Amino acid sequence: MDKYHVTIGGKEYQVEIEGERVWIDGNEVYAGIHFLNDDGLFMLERDEGKREFHIKPREEDVYQVTTRGLQVDTVVQPERGHGKKREVKKDEGSINAPIPGVVSQVLVTAGDAVDNNQVLVVLESMKMLMEFRAPFAGTVEKVLVSKGQNVEKGDGMVALKRTE
Amino acid sequence: MKILIANRGEIAVRIMRACRDLGYTSVAVYSDRDREALHTRYADEAVYIGPTPASQSYLNIDAVLAAARKTKADAIHPGYGFLSENPLFAQKVEKAGIIFIGPSPEAIALTGDKLEARKIAAQAGVPVLPGSEFSLADGGVPKEIGTDIGYPVLVKAVSGGGGRGIRLADSDEELLRMVGSASQEAELAFGDDKVYIEKFVRPARHIEVQILGDGNGNILVIGERECSIQRRHQKLIEEAPAPGLDKEVRARLYEAARQVGLALNYRSLGTVEFLLAENQNFYFIEVNPRIQVEHPITELVTGIDLVNTQILLAASGCLTLQQDQIQMRGTAIEARVIAEDPDQSFMPTSGQVSYLKIPSGSGIRVDSALYQGMYISTDYDSLIAKLIVWGEDRATAIRRMLGALEEFNIAGLTTDLGYLRDIVRSEAFLSGQVDTMYLESFQTTDSSEDEEKLLKETALAAALFIHNKLKQTAARVTREANQWRTAAWREQMVGFY
The missing domain is CATH 3.30.700.30 (Glycoprotein, Type 4 Pilin)
Known part of the structure; x- marks a missing residue:
């Protein structure tokens, strides 16, 4: 079976x-x-x-x-081998650029406590400014981009840690 | 007559169809990205105008004009977006002795300056919202202005359009910040950082009136459209006529739109946008001097082909239609299918359309430039299709819309199709009780029993598919491994035949 x-x-x-x-x-x-x-x-x-x-x-x-x-x-x-289910890895705290663009604003620094829905980064792409918000309340672990930087699709911008 | 369409995507195809209807020759222009695009293939002739970025192709006035000269086009239709609201373009087209299918360059310039347009409307006796009568330079926000008008206020780009460069502010502090960010976005999108502020009316409905003028003082009103279903000032669902609109209010709206058209001595198709407050007072917002994305709903309820009419008017200079011939019948609804992911704050999506099923049937129309195998990039606007339905009454139109949205399948990238369906079947939409803030707080409903069942079927289907594929692969591997033996066996058997 x-x-x-x-x-x-x-x-x-x-x-x-x-x-x-x-x-x-x-x-x-x-x-x-x-x-x-x-x-x-x-x-x-x-x-x-x-x-x-x-x-x-x-x-x-x-x-x-x-x-x-x-x-x-x-x-x-x-179900492979011993019936062990492979964990689907999901890096929930990583805020990635969904499309290429230029970082227009960085509103947090590492160590900041952020609220759910707080704006972290503003990206300029296709002549629009897009706000990237915290998907949950937590702490900023790393800020990987700076103002004016070009980012490619999928590039990490901010790493967040959920408040336990 | 030969018409060059200075646009791409669904609207370019839409205009080319009108050309075909009228027996005119159509000319497409295309960028690198659009070498294989539907509009490029659909036209009678096609001219390459430059690299993928719009600034080097579809927004390049000289390249578009060169294409028109090369093909000896008699007229240019700008569609919506791109160069359609650029007065310099209209002027250059006319100077080159080519018919510009749209308003005069002067009218485009006047309506493009949103503050100027406000003044014209006010002078014509049309109510405008309390707001600044002067534009604010970046950072130079006069003290007290927000309090004078009364918060909340909207910060808008003077050269704005398409929902860009608009911000909401609730306090002095927020106003300062929003003026900065709106003017920054305005500079990016329109090359003009000037902004102004206007009182924000809530709750309010967005209702717009279609007008058609001959540039000789004759203005026809071709019904209204309700466009309150917006997300961040981008329309998603539109409807004609506006549900439950009071007859007397409708008449006043039509008259106001007519007055604005007269004040501009308007030529061609245009849309006058209004905000309708709860107390039934309405205010002028702006004029869109071009064919509107949502024009098909007006076509379905009035039976008038707006694009054909617009082209014929540009060719002949006179209106053949009369006001008393214009009537609305039934209800039409449009839903915009966009390559954006509702679950990822509407981020643009891209991908290859690996499977496409377009709904059809009585009262159903789809305007799109989609085809199976097409690669959808994020280089241009995210609108990929418009689903438009008509029903003899609102309930029929809604049922038809729901059925058609179910039938509409686009695989290979994420779209808003599911989100559109959630809106259309929401209580507030069904009862026609929506305002412009509806989507800001809209939550998709929890899945129903039917959906639970469908999810289970899907799980079953996916598992069976993968199971079969794995078995097929396994069988092929075994077969290939056994091939040499089979071959040897066949050779031995040859002798028996």
Whole structure:
């Protein structure tokens, strides 16, 4: 039997597959899939009908799944070896530049205590000023950029530590 | 007649369709990034005008004019954004003996100076908001001005537009800071750091009136649009007519818009924007001297093709339409599909469209320049499609919009499609009770039972897909490993045939 841990948003599901038989969270269901092309388009076939899905890999074990009325990032982890679930690493305290730009303002320094939603850095990109706010209350661990600096997509700007 | 479209994206394609309708030849201009763009392929002719950054291509007046001369274009349509509100461009186009499909350069200059536009409206007897009658230089905020007008106040760029260079201030201290940041952003976006302040009315609805003028003192009013669903002064959902608008207030709004149009001796399509306060008083905000992003909703409720009409007017100089021929029927709603991530404070997203499903059916229209395989970059505006629906009444239009939003699938990058759906099915939107601050406090609702079920289906589908792919890969590896044996076996078998 093959086991898969699926995570969507904050919700976790366990899917088990053996031959033609499928269980979700321990309950056996009738489900099968039918590929519509080689590019991630397929149908899920259930008792009550068929539904079209599109799946596209984003990074290791993470897929963007699109279907009528829903588009979600889905983590699918096959149970590997001893059934140990690989932790999805999520660096929640890192404020990264989502697009290239120039740092227009840095409003915090290392060691500062910040409130949830407090503005940390202002980035200029596409002739717009974008404010980057603290996703939670915490302490500034590191400031990685300075005013006037160019940043690339994905560059870390501020490292925050959540207040325990 | 040959028309050069000095724009890109959905609006360029929209205007080219109008050209096709009218039997005119269309000319596209394109940058490096847009070599394969839909508008480049859709036009009858296409001219390269420069590198990807807009400042070197779509904003390059000389390059656009050279393209027009090279192709011997009779007219230029500027679309919205880019050079559409640049009086110098309009002037140069006309000087080159080419028809500018839009207002006169003088009217563009007047409406572009937001303080000047306020004055014109006030002189025409149209109410304007209390505010400064002079522009504030960076840092030089007169003392007491905020208190005189009464907080909260909005700081706005004199040369503003598109929601840029606007800040809200609640106190003297905040006002100083916001004047600094607004003027900085204004300098970046418009090359002019001048700002002014205006009283901030809350709650208020944003209602705009479509006008069409012939430049000879004739102004037609082509209905209104409700555009209160905005996020940081960027419209997301628009509707025509404005739901629940009092008949008498509507008539007064139309008259005010007409007066502004007359004062400007307006030519071509334009939009007069107003704020409607709770007490039903309204105030002039500004004039948008161009085709508006949300023009299709007016087209669907009036049955008038605004772009065709605009082009024909520019070609002939006279209006064929009469005010009493203009009526609104049913409700139309537009939702803007943008390449931004609502979960990441609306950061622009990019990526290749790996799967695309565009809704269709009765009463559904999609204006876009999307195609499967297209790479969406952050080089230009984030608007990638407009979904517009029409229904014989508001409830029908909303149901149609919800169905169409479900059907609209774009994979490969994150968009606001889910967020749009959450807004449209929210209580306040359904009852038509929204104001311009609605989205500032808008929270997406917790997932319903149906959604729980759909998430479970999705988990199942994803796991089955991955399972099948893993098995296929495993089978292929085994097959390849066995190939040499199979080959040897086949050779042995040959003798039997």
